[in-house]
Amino acid sequence: MEQQMYDVLIVGGGPAGIACAYLCHRNDLSYLLIEQGKSVFQGIANTYPEGKNVYPSRPKESPEPFLVEELRPPDKPVAVEKYIQYVQHFVQHENLNIRAEVQFEDLKDARDHLIVQTSVGNFTARKVVLAFGSSIPRELSVYGDAKMVAKTLDDPKKYVGARTLVIGGGNTAADVIISILRAKREAGDTQSVYWAHVAEKFDVNKETAQRLGEEILLGGNIRLLPGAIPRIGEVDQEGVDRLVIRVNEFTQPDGIEIYHAMSFPMKSVIACIGSQGPLPIFDKIGVQTIACAEGVCTVAKEGDRLILLNAEFESTRKGVYVIGGAISPSFMKISGGSIQEQKHPNLIYTAINDAFHVVEAVKRKLA
Numbered sequence: 001m002e003q004q005m006y007d008v009l010i011v012g013g014g015p016a017g018i019a020c021a022y023l024c025h026r027n028d029l030s031y032l033l034i035e036q037g038k039s040v041f042q043g044i045a046n047t048y049p050e051g052k053n054v055y056p057s058r059p060k061e062s063p064e065p066f067l068v069e070e071l072r073p074p075d076k077p078v079a080v081e082k083y084i085q086y087v088q089h090f091v092q093h094e095n096l097n098i099r100a101e102v103q104f105e106d107l108k109d110a111r112d113h114l115i116v117q118t119s120v121g122n123f124t125a126r127k128v129v130l131a132f133g134s135s136i137p138r139e140l141s142v143y144g145d146a147k148m149v150a151k152t153l154d155d156p157k158k159y160v161g162a163r164t165l166v167i168g169g170g171n172t173a174a175d176v177i178i179s180i181l182r183a184k185r186e187a188g189d190t191q192s193v194y195w196a197h198v199a200e201k202f203d204v205n206k207e208t209a210q211r212l213g214e215e216i217l218l219g220g221n222i223r224l225l226p227g228a229i230p231r232i233g234e235v236d237q238e239g240v241d242r243l244v245i246r247v248n249e250f251t252q253p254d255g256i257e258i259y260h261a262m263s264f265p266m267k268s269v270i271a272c273i274g275s276q277g278p279l280p281i282f283d284k285i286g287v288q289t290i291a292c293a294e295g296v297c298t299v300a301k302e303g304d305r306l307i308l309l310n311a312e313f314e315s316t317r318k319g320v321y322v323i324g325g326a327i328s329p330s331f332m333k334i335s336g337g338s339i340q341e342q343k344h345p346n347l348i349y350t351a352i353n354d355a356f357h358v359v360e361a362v363k364r365k366l367a
């Protein structure tokens with residue numbers, strides 16, 4: 001359990017979170033940034049295609065320049081890998097206070113501060129900045145706990161020597177399988193990779209299917225499990241967290257239901273079941289959202305729920321700010337007694353500039 005009280009606890013190590021940490025550092029605010037991935041910019045590393053150029057895009061109608069020049073993508077676009085590497089060096093050089101592989105879970109109020117609950121315990125802070133981006137990996141929905149199941153592939157070598165289960169029927173799952181098969185082949189491991197999907201049909205594009213085919217031709221050992229449904233997260237007699245997945249179920253003529261199930265240690269399971277917006281987290285932590293009524297919103301659709309923020313990005317929960325991709329492409333802004341939809345393009349520019357405005361606001365409040 002962490003004892004230190006931070007001025008600011010930042011959730012998410014993307015452009016918004018890193019800009020926020022850097023500005024806290026520059027303004028002598030005590031802070032900690034937590035990132036669920038292996039290192040900063042994990043969100044970008046997971047979502048950009050290999051070699052994709054990063055542009056310093058700026059919405060036409062925005063009067064402000066980039067307010068943290070140090071993090072601005074260069075004018076002459078560079079590949080995403082280069083930009084990530086630059087930011088990682090920058091973080092090291094500035095010695096920013098970052099803890100990777102820590103997942104935000106919940107927020108609790110204390111008398112004059114907030115308690116941030118995470119996968120490694122609680123942290124306390126006066127202000128919390130949520131900068132977890134727009135794409136939150138979906139959790140497996142099973143009876144029991146499946147928190148230990150990985151949602152991304154950090155290191156394919158980790159799965160060498162183990163029977164591995166990959167869940168999900170799309171390109172992301174296929175890509176994960178290709179990487180694991182390659183690592184297994186290079187290590188001379190012939191153990192199977194099981195590929196499960198709730199539907200009967202797997203849906204991958206031609207290019208991915210071709211690469212997968214090549215791995216199979218080179219000896220890749222895949223077992224397909226169509227129509228397989230993850231059911232239970234449990235701890236076995238040896239204390240190992242396991243996932244039970246039903247691989248087929250049917251009802252006999254006498255009405256009795258029969259099923260077969262397989263059980264895998266959770267550390268050998270990767271679930272690539274897509275991502276969702278941050279709404280479930282907003283609901284969980286109890287920040288207010290408003291549904292767009294007919295004719296009220298121009299960016300969001302009728303019925304979409306948008307987070308309610310003041311002009312300084314503070315939510316309806318005092319001391320909790322939300323910035324960057326997490327509030328894109330629009331939010332409801334409370335300003336001068338009225339509430340209006342505010343356009344907020346999902347760009348590195350907006351993420352960085354949001355951080356600037358929040359740190360300025362926090363500085364004033366803590367002064």
Ligand SMILES: Cc1cc2nc3c(=O)[nH]c(=O)nc-3n(C[C@H](O)[C@H](O)[C@H](O)COP(=O)(O)OP(=O)(O)OC[C@H]3O[C@@H](n4cnc5c(N)ncnc54)[C@H](O)[C@@H]3O)c2cc1C
Pocket residue numbers: 011012013014015016017034035036037040041042043044047048049052053054055056057102103104105131132133134135136323324325326345346347348349351
């Ligand atoms: C394919 C693609 C190309 C793009 N190209 C450009 C471009 O050229 N120029 C441009 O300006 N914009 C581009 N964008 C948009 C830009 O990447 C986003 O606007 C920007 O990354 C948003 O920054 P962020 O910090 O808000 O969120 P993110 O970059 O998503 O960072 C959020 C971080 O929070 C972490 N996190 C999430 N949940 C938790 C949790 N529970 N606990 C701890 N950590 C958590 C994530 O791992 C992630 O590292 C592109 C987006 C995509 C998908």
